[in-house]
Amino acid sequence: MIAVIRVSAAFLRLFYQSVYLALGQIWTNKTRSVLTTIGIVIGVASVTAVIAALTGLKAKVLTQVESFGTNTIFILPTRPDKGSMRHASWWTIRFLPEHFDDMLEHCPSVERFSRIAGIGRHTAHYREKSAENVEVTGIEAAYHEIQSRPVVLGRTFSVIDDMQVRPVCLIDPKLRDELRLDRDCIGQSIRIGHYAFRIVGVIERQPELQFGESGQEHYEVFIPFKTTFKMGRPWIAAFAASKGTEVTEEAQAEIRFFLRRTRNIRPGEPDTFRIESVKRFMETFNSIALMVTLVAGGIVGISLLVGGVGIMNIMLVSVSERTREIGLRKAVGAKKSAILTQFLIEAVVLCFIGGLVGVGIGQCLTLVISGINPVLELTYIPAWAILLSFGFAGSVGIFFGMFPAIKAARLDPIEALRHE
Amino acid sequence: MTLKMQTMADKTEKLIIRLQNVIKIYKVGVERIHALDGISLELWENEYVAVMGPSGSGKSTLMNVLGCLDQATSGYYELDGQDTTKMSDAALARIRNERIGFVFQTFELLGRLSALKNVEMPLIYSRNGWWSRRKRAKNVLERVGLEDRIKHRPNQLSGGEKQRVAIARALVCNPSILLADEPTGNLDSKTSEGILKLFDQLHQEGQTIVIVTHEEHVARHAKRIIRMRDGLIHSDLPRDQDPAYKKVMQNVVREELE
Numbered sequence: 074m075i076a077v078i079r080v081s082a083a084f085l086r087l088f089y090q091s092v093y094l095a096l097g098q099i100w101t102n103k104t105r106s107v108l109t110t111i112g113i114v115i116g117v118a119s120v121t122a123v124i125a126a127l128t129g130l131k132a133k134v135l136t137q138v139e140s141f142g143t144n145t146i147f148i149l150p151t152r153p154d155k156g157s158m159r160h161a162s163w164w165t166i167r168f169l170p171e172h173f174d175d176m177l178e179h180c181p182s183v184e185r186f187s188r189i190a191g192i193g194r195h196t197a198h199y200r201e202k203s204a205e206n207v208e209v210t211g212i213e214a215a216y217h218e219i220q221s222r223p224v225v226l227g228r229t230f231s232v233i234d235d236m237q238v239r240p241v242c243l244i245d246p247k248l249r250d251e252l253r254l255d256r257d258c259i260g261q262s263i264r265i266g267h268y269a270f271r272i273v274g275v276i277e278r279q280p281e282l283q284f285g286e287s288g289q290e291h292y293e294v295f296i297p298f299k300t301t302f303k304m305g306r307p308w309i310a311a312f313a314a315s316k317g318t319e320v321t322e323e324a325q326a327e328i329r330f331f332l333r334r335t336r337n338i339r340p341g342e343p344d345t346f347r348i349e350s351v352k353r354f355m356e357t358f359n360s361i362a363l364m365v366t367l368v369a370g371g372i373v374g375i376s377l378l379v380g381g382v383g384i385m386n387i388m389l390v391s392v393s394e395r396t397r398e399i400g401l402r403k404a405v406g407a408k409k410s411a412i413l414t415q416f417l418i419e420a421v422v423l424c425f426i427g428g429l430v431g432v433g434i435g436q437c438l439t440l441v442i443s444g445i446n447p448v449l450e451l452t453y454i455p456a457w458a459i460l461l462s463f464g465f466a467g468s469v470g471i472f473f474g475m476f477p478a479i480k481a482a483r484l485d486p487i488e489a490l491r492h493e
Numbered sequence: 494m495t496l497k498m499q500t501m502a503d504k505t506e507k508l509i510i511r512l513q514n515v516i517k518i519y520k521v522g523v524e525r526i527h528a529l530d531g532i533s534l535e536l537w538e539n540e541y542v543a544v545m546g547p548s549g550s551g552k553s554t555l556m557n558v559l560g561c562l563d564q565a566t567s568g569y570y571e572l573d574g575q576d577t578t579k580m581s582d583a584a585l586a587r588i589r590n591e592r593i594g595f596v597f598q599t600f601e602l603l604g605r606l607s608a609l610k611n612v613e614m615p616l617i618y619s620r621n622g623w624w625s626r627r628k629r630a631k632n633v634l635e636r637v638g639l640e641d642r643i644k645h646r647p648n649q650l651s652g653g654e655k656q657r658v659a660i661a662r663a664l665v666c667n668p669s670i671l672l673a674d675e676p677t678g679n680l681d682s683k684t685s686e687g688i689l690k691l692f693d694q695l696h697q698e699g700q701t702i703v704i705v706t707h708e709e710h711v712a713r714h715a716k717r718i719i720r721m722r723d724g725l726i727h728s729d730l731p732r733d734q735d736p737a738y739k740k741v742m743q744n745v746v747r748e749e750l751e
Contacts, residue, residue, distance in 0.1 A: 086620070086623065089623075090617055090618065090623070093617070094617070101605045397601065398603055401601045401603075402614070402618070403562075403586065403589075404560070404562060404589060404595050404601075405589065405590060405595065405614060405615040405618065405662070406586050406587060406588075406589045406590020406591070406615055406618045406619065406666075407586065407590075407618045408582070408583045408586040408587075408618070409582055409583070409586075410583070411586075411618055486562050487557055487562050487563060490597070490601065
């Protein structure tokens with residue numbers, strides 16, 4: 074017991090001796106210390122900035138994805154890689170409206186679904202004004218809830234709109250402004266192709282993802298699902314929502330089973346459709362984000378290693394130019410361990426200071442990044458990144474400080490005092 | 494013989510150093526150099542000894558061995574009743590810290606530290622000097638007459654003042670023995686006298702001192718003169734019986750008479 078106390082007291086003494094001496098040394102060589110730590114500063118600053126940017130990107134994407142709802146399922150036709158349908162034309166494998174009939178009854182995990190019918194992009198006209206790139210989509214009532222896009226003005230489509238194939242539409246506010254419609258544009262009519270549609274409501278605009286859409290403005294017009302068939306032959310897909318995130322996979326399985334039957338796919342033949350869930354997308358996105366983080370971390374790790382070599386170099390110079398001092402310290406009673414820890418802690422403290430400054434600069438970079446690009450507005454440095462940077466900087470200090478410290482500790486005092 | 498008689502008479506005094514047949518051999522290439530070729534020596538408390546000899550006589554090696562900077566190849570070395578021949582590096586470091594004060598020819602002060610910090614340095618490595626180091630360093634600086642130079646850096650001090658700081662540093666841990674290697678080698682004669690007076694004063698205060706020198710006027714201050722040649726003790730006499738000292742004193746007396 075007494076031995077334990079004595080050993081720990083000796084250890085403590087060694088530690089504060091070394092910290093005291095190391096800080097004194099760093100303080101007397103300010104310029105050199107600053108230059109030495111630059112490598113570490115840059116390394117840590119870039120680690121934190123890169124991680125912060127990725128975290129921000131992830132947060133942004135996830136909030137947008139979550140606005141769709143994590144229980145959203147997207148169903149679309151696809152050509153299988155093998156089986157008899159692998160050379161089928163897209164037209165043969167298209168969905169027909171009746172494929173989804175009675176789906177809710179057969180799929181207990183599905184809360185609601187909406188077929189959607191795309192008939193491509195058109196030009197919309199109102200008096201002399203026109204807007205290109207207007208995407209016309211036929212939807213059903215459940216669409217608003219599944220996609221979190223409520224009607225902000227006017228009304229949604231009624232059952233009668235759909236049954237009677239009425240020429241009514243919902244438009245997005247940008248299109249309203251582009252066509253110079255009234256702010257309250259309900260009741261006004263726009264022309265799309267050869268068809269006139271009466272506006273019954275304004276739908277909330279899709280949240281912008283910035284990247285992807287290459288500059289060109291695009292607008293959306295929604296019409297009742299059945300009305301699309303008047304305009305041509307639409308391309309049908311469907312959105313569904315499961316009853317909860319935890320049953321999304323069951324819902325997908327049920328839909329798959331149901332659609333294989335309604336589409337008459339024989340057992341053993343591959344699916345001619347794809348069922349995507351936001352959950353799956355999120356998982357994929359997360360794994361990609363992790364990969365990017367690791368790759369960026371690896372690259373930045375190399376820069377920290379380079380910084381570490383700089384530290385080692387300076388420590389070696391320091392040991393050789395302080396040879397006499399080391400000899401003197403040993404002569405007045407410094408043990409090997411005291412010299413070793415002094416130099417080791419000097420290296421580690423240098424690295425830690427570098428880490429501290431690096432995190433500070435990383436924070437500034439993060440602010441700059443989030444200011445420049447709105448996609449990265451949620452950028453912040455997570456606590457684990459700071460801990461990681463410090464841990465890494467400390468390890469670099471220990472790793473690269475060890476060799477010079479051992480060299481110093483092993484000096485023979487007599488030789489060292491004779492050193493010129 | 495006379496020394497022995499003297500020590501017999503003074504039995505109350507404490508034996509500080511005992512060397513028995515100490516041999517130190519250096520290997521330079523294939524050559525083996527006998528730097529110390531069998532030294533036996535006893536040093537008592539409050540002795541003031543000058544070790545003299547031409548270069549290569551082994552006096553520096555003896556100094557290193559006495560100071561526990563180096564260990565003898567063979568032989569027995571006891572300091573303050575402790576056998577140092579089998580000690581580990583760490584134990585020797587502690588002995589150097591607690592029992593030995595070094596004064597070097599080139600002062601060996603750290604240029605970026607103030608006089609006070611230089612003197613504090615050994616206490617940083619001591620077991621219980623850490624918390625009182627400032628006070629103790631101040632006290633010992635006062636003792637060597639530098640109370641108004643505490644904040645000065647070595648480059649703001651004269652040579653004599655630098656050596657005083659170095660002596661203060663050697664004394665700050667209350668060593669059993671003060672080892673000075675050519676302490677006046679880098680100083681002019683007037684400053685040298687000042688430093689030697691300081692040694693005299695310390696000796697009067699009870700400090701045991703060993704000075705390695707090749708200058709007769711330095712050795713004159715010691716009470717016992719050991720002359721070395723080829724790794725052996727050539728003569729070991731109280732100052733008054735040392736032939737060189739006697740000759741010098743006769744000259745002084747003659748000059749005075751003339």
